[in-house]
């Protein structure tokens with residue numbers, strides 16, 4: 001039987017058996033280096049089993065199967081705590097963009113090690129003066145012989161401290177308006193001229209970083225897509241990002257999932273409260289609706305229909321659902337959410353999930369930005385005025401750029 005002849009249900013069974021036998025126990029005691037080693041070993045095993053890059057082309061190590069197969073895997077994976085978050089940006093965003101826009105050489109060089117967990121990627125878009133309006137970014141890449149010389153600063157770069165490669169968006173032509181004159185590059189994060197500084201957030205962890213480029217030299221073949229067409233590449237990647245964030249398989253045992261809030265209500269003696277029961281049912285329905293919407297996006301993607309602005313619906317709804325889960329947890333547990341016994345791991349995990357929730361409505365584009373995209377591109381509302389759209393970037397007063 002060739003790979004494409006395996007049905008999604010057969011594939012589901014294959015995935016279920018493999019996951020049951022191979023997922024390592026989640027061990028919070030492991031330090032950072034050990035966690036990374038566990039994650040890399042697991043990703044390699046996943047790839048060897050043909051369960052990584054399920055929809056990626058087989059010629060680059062993927063399995064060449066359909067979105068229905070991916071979904072079957074995701075549903076089985078939701079029963080486990082897979083140590084794959086280190087690869088989320090590479091597998092969910094950068095890799096698919098290399099599949100879409102990379103040269104044959106870039107695909108051959110980067111996709112197989114990415115799939116096997118040998119190389120970690122990060123996404124270098126946001127800057128201190130360019131987040132929602134990322135087209136205002138000021139990191140410059142200027143021609144340097146055949147290649148490029150890069151200077152500038154990025155911020156909030158998730159996982160950069162572990163990354164081997166990054167997808168960098170830099171300005172290559174400031175004489176063009178801000179959405180033009182950008183180029184996407186593949187950056188070796190260990191190259192001289194790249195400095196990474198971790199930033200700690202309110203969960204106590206350091207999930208993201210500042211990244212400085214100080215005379216970083218890039219070869220000509222570092223360009224991903226076309227020179228000065230980086231905005232198209234960025235939109236491609238952000239489309240993958242929104243689906244990946246909004247549609248990521250939410251573990252069934254994640255603290256804010258409906259099943260766990262039911263368990264929380266049971267432990268708190270609130271499960272007989274009719275108001276709590278009603279809210280739990282509504283929360284479950286909303287959560288299931290999002291799952292089904294994501295299923296539809298994946299099926300359409302399989303049929304060649306890009307998610308487009310509907311990725312924003314998935315992303316926004318996912319973030320709003322988490323906030324709703326936090327509010328519901330608060331109504332169920334009351335002050336118990338703020339103080340718990342040191343050895344109560346469930347409560348500690350819930351507190352961590354609650355503290356991480358605000359990031360969900362910022363990362364990958366804020367809720368306000370998603371609403372604007374939905375309003376303009378799906379509902380057909382008038383576009384936000386963009387007075388700077390046709391003005392050469394050099395003449396704009398954006399971010400930290402001086403006039404002139």
Ligand SMILES: Cc1cc2nc3c(=O)[nH]c(=O)nc-3n(C[C@H](O)[C@H](O)[C@H](O)COP(=O)(O)OP(=O)(O)OC[C@H]3O[C@@H](n4cnc5c(N)ncnc54)[C@H](O)[C@@H]3O)c2cc1C
Nearest residue numbers: 123124125126131132156157158359362363364365366368
């Ligand atoms: C956990 C986390 C991980 C991240 N990881 C990465 C990463 O790996 N790589 C990367 O490049 N970036 C990353 N980011 C950055 C993220 O993309 C930006 O934070 C986000 O796009 C918002 O930009 P900003 O923080 O500059 O806020 P701003 O753009 O300054 O926005 C501030 C506020 O103004 C609102 N606002 C801005 N413009 C408008 C508008 N036109 N209409 C209505 N409201 C508006 C926003 O909604 C927000 O409430 C991450 C962020 C977080 C929180």
